[in-house]
């Protein structure tokens with residue numbers, strides 16, 4: 001066992017992931033936490049798997065930079081993908097990050113989010129109704145993927161009939177963030193940024209001409225900026241709208257999908273939740289921890305740092321493995337078990353520190369509403385055959401989950 005886990009840790013390479021890893025990365029993560037928690041990759045980057053090491057990196061923004069200009073230059077060249085990712089809030093450091101984050105956090109106010117609950121419940125109930133009529137459904141296409149795209153479409157007030165391409169653009173842009181990408185994935189990502197920008201230019205021009213209610217319409221709020229005159233530039237505005245759509249879309253789809261699949265694989269916990277619906281909030285936190293939909297984060301050291309006895313020189317790319325840290329037995333009792341009432345549960349699914357997810361209240365609301373209403377309506381749902389994995393290391397989830405619901 002020990003020799004095996006040591007070998008698993010030794011042979012791990014983020015650029016050479018196997019199909020076994022995509023299906024179940026957790027044995028590898030456990031082996032890494034145990035034997036090489038600060039592991040050097042063949043490409044010179046380091047891969048972190050222990051909870052405390054991730055905390056250190058998240059909290060020390062001066063030594064662990066989020067700015068990706070240097071790192072993305074060789075990967076994307078002078079492309080629109082490069083412009084997009086390096087203008088996104090998440091891939092910047094202070095002071096640019098602080099300014100843009102303040103504007104975005106102001107727009108995603110608790111009031112704006114609370115105001116969405118009614119529409120969200122109505123949307124989820126419509127989807128449940130449509131599924132009931134079918135009997136055999138796909139939990140992703142018919143449910144999990146249909147929710148966030150509508151929610152974010154509502155957030156930016158994108159007209160209903162113009163929403164169709166959003167999901168495809170978003171998947172193509174995020175796909176290009178995988179550790180290794182083909183020329184084809186690169187080309188699709190670039191085309192998606194180009195088409196998305198073209199669409200948003202029109203949407204923003206329309207909204208400038210006819211502003212919405214800034215209390216509820218995030219796009220109007222982002223266009224208008226703050227009362228003291230702080231504004232996003234046009235480039236910042238367009239790229240951060242794309243980023244918001246992307247950040248809130250696949251991650252939340254996967255959280256809802258992963259949650260329902262995990263419950264199905266853990267029938268005792270599923271029954272416990274159905275019989276005790278008040279556990280829904282802690283159950284969603286456990287889904288976030290146990291099958292984190294965003295598994296990897298990245299930083300670059302700006303100075304020499306020491307982690308777990310390993311010295312990393314300045315300029316070292318570091319991967320923060322959220323999926324591994326969230327199963328660290330040093331932090332979580334019985335970490336490999338799925339427990340819908342786990343408490344405390346200080347998981348890192350939304351990161352922490354200066355870049356902590358700006359949309360976590362919205363993601364939680366979507367998952368709580370979607371999962372609780374689904375379970376109340378279809379308590380006997382059962383997967384039909386093996387679900388199809390997305391095959392990505394960063395964004396963990398399913399492309400398709402065939403299921404019977406009656």
Ligand code: HEM
Pocket residue numbers: 066089090091101104152244247248249251252255292293294297298348349350351352354355356357358359360362363
């Ligand atoms: C289950 C769903 C979600 C997960 C797991 C998730 C995860 C994360 C993580 C891990 C980060 C930190 C990245 C880093 O530090 O490198 C982040 C940042 C961010 N997320 Fe989310 N997210 C989710 C949903 C959303 C939603 C619904 C929105 C918005 C509508 C959103 C908007 C953002 C933004 C704007 C940032 C950047 C914050 C910053 O850099 O200051 N996310 N998210």
